[in-house]
Amino acid sequence: MATLVLISLRRGHNIRTLGTLSYSSQPKRECKKDLHKVVNVAIIGAPNAGKSTLINKITERKICAASNKVHTTTKLVRAICYEQDTQIVFLDTPGIVTEKEQKKYNLPDSMLAACEKSLRCADVVGVVHDVSNKWTKDNLHSDVIKMLEMIKHIPSFLILNKVDMLKTKKQLLAIIRNLTNGMIAGNPIPNANKNKKMEERGYSHFSDVFLVSALNGDGVNDIKKYLIGNSKPRSLHYSATDWSDQTPETLIEEAVRAKFLDFLAQEIPYNLKTQLEYFDDIKHEDKIICSVSVECPTERLARLISGAGGGRLQQIKSHVRNDLIDMFKKTVVIDIRLKVKSKPPSEETLRF
Template sequence: MQLTTIKLFEITKISFFNKAAINRLTVANIRSYALAANKQTDSSIDQSSEQERTKSSVAEQRLMNIAVIGVPNAGKSTFINNLIQHRICPTSSKVHTTRDLHKAIYTTGNTQLIFYDTPGLVTSSEIKKHNLNSSSKSFKISAYKNALKQADIIAVMHDVSKAFTRKQIHTTVLDTLRAYPNVPSFLILNKIDALKSKRVLLELIRILTNGTLSGRRKLKGKSDDANKEELVKSVKSTENWSHFKDVFMVSSLTGSGLSDIHDYLLNMAKPQTWKYASDIYTDYTPETLIVESVRARLLDYLPQEIPYTLKSELEYYNEENNIIYASVQVLCPTTRLERLICGESNGRLRQITERVTSDLVETFGKPISLTIATHSQTK
């Protein structure tokens, strides 16, 4: 503003003493106005071009919603994290780490994949065993339904490391697939690193798909009539699912086979406007991610059912100079459990804090200063 005033003052001074200067000034002003007009026109053209590019890029956008379902501890969260190569979903070695429906958003090129990390369905005995609230079962069914209503495809995660359950898809999963027969699905055989025999895996594929993929794959060594008869039986089968579009064999932990699913989902994506900006990775708030990460690591470091009796609460959260500062309090039902969490000379609590901090640095991609404190409710 001061610079403009000085220029106006100089123009006024010239106009009183020099007529020729006025003429030169007039010519200069006309030239300036012309340049300014051209610049404004160029700016309008640039804005118009940018708008056209934006419209074009939106028109080229592709989207795919994937509901990842399976029994507790099948490896759903680990699968999502390693597939998108970003730690978004808290994980642990125990069941019921995921208690709420959680979205992980992955954007690459013109395609956006939205993964719905669903909690494992529970029975009444599991609700009591793992200290879940009484509405957990109905809530998780609701979470499943919410994810499946928005899903373009269903990814069924099946754990093949457990010999007693590997040959049968869980009834809760089958019930879900039957309830949404119009939503295409594919099967993921997870934890294949636990099986050394390829023959066993191929046999599992045959059993779990009732010998067919969407009724299109023939059974080896059988005639057309035998295949038709087998297909009729598979539709009536209550043990497994005959309508999977594809089957993938992976190890979510080591990353083996994940690139095939990555490319498969990108190719399956449909022309549609993205639901989230390209720099958004989750629908969880940072505060929720911190609390859930603490709860997940408590599951890893504490024995048996003890961690399910604990409650984690965020006491403080702030971000300053690109550093996150957070404090979480763990509420313990007894002083004995509080001492167990802390360990000798607070050694275990320090280990938990270091591990959670490492997890959160991966999640946020920035430094974090984390404090975890314990409090006994009997004090």
């Protein structure tokens, strides 16, 4: 009979490696050395759980737009890394969004279908859950559970993010029991109360649980090793040097949009329209030069965003530049301009 004995719960470890295991959820594969391997990974979860931050840490590039507000990611983005003859293709999806939220935050219609599309392309599904949120830490989002129930044939694993924010190991164990309904890889978690029927708050078919802090990078290498172990021999979907399926122009626009979300309050940044106006990748200088316009509904809002003496806009520009350098791994020169939608072309641009 399968047994699982947990010895310890140190942060950053796969829960199934923390003890004696007499089963394996994945059969060992042998493949020829000259074959490449590929694994497609759908990363899903509630808004602001840390999906994009996690992918950026694993790929070691700031590919996916991330901010401290919900719904930063508005479309399906593929982030790619290549290691040990294995191409890992991450499908970064928007967080779960309702029709009410879509209208409130002025979000595109495509967000509603992006998660479902990523699941259809996946070999394995990772569910990121924020354990620092006291209101939702003990329950998976109902829409996440519905998605997982639809794809039971696809292996899935749970990623508990922000575990460094928890105070005790006991608290962490309780969260794991709740989110897995006391079951991991078809086996009951030790010390779970078997006499009382547990209220099902999570999903019972996770093959593994990882404990990470995506922001600090703790535990992300264990996830990368797990994904490499779940890869399949096949032709590469992308070149071994590719790291995103998005154009540089789109990545720049999304990076600017994410930083405005970070710096501006409430719903203000959701009403801005970001557009790349100039882009030049100077190969021989290893430099990118670009200019981005941000359209504001009113002149008053443009001045509010700019800040006294244009200070806030300069601060945003500095942070965006740093993110783009981390993304492209080369020098980046960027100009960001605020445009007022209601003004005629001769007066519409405000430079600060």
